Amino acid sequence: MKKLVTLITFCLMYLFSFAQGNVEVKGKVTDENGQAIAKAEVVINNTTHTLTTNEKGEFSINLPEGKYVIKVSKLAYGTKRVVLEVVSDTQVDVSLEKIKRSKTSRA
Secondary structure: OHHHHHHHHHHHHHHHHHHOOEEEEEEEEEEOOOOEOOOOEEEEOOOOOEEEOOOOOEEEEEEEOEEEEEEEEOOOEOOEEEEEEEOOOEEEEEEEOEOOOOOOOOO
8 A cells, every 4th residue: 555655646746747847839930921931940959959840830849937049940041049938838930031142253
């Protein structure tokens, strides 16, 4: 009986500590025309989390409450950094601008 009570207590403590403070952060990455950018890289600075957006430009992650810097980038587009205070479920949308190529003449 004592082992069962210990096991139940441990399980409840584990579940409580895992759930406490974790919130869902969802986002969408688009271009300057509002079109979704698939396979954009989303890096949560000072963590080990790196995500890739899906074909709709969306990403989702659960993070502990706190302040984060999110870096979003995609080849042929600029890079943006967003400072985010996570205290409840959060939506963060980022618009990237396409890098314009300059034409140069060769002599």
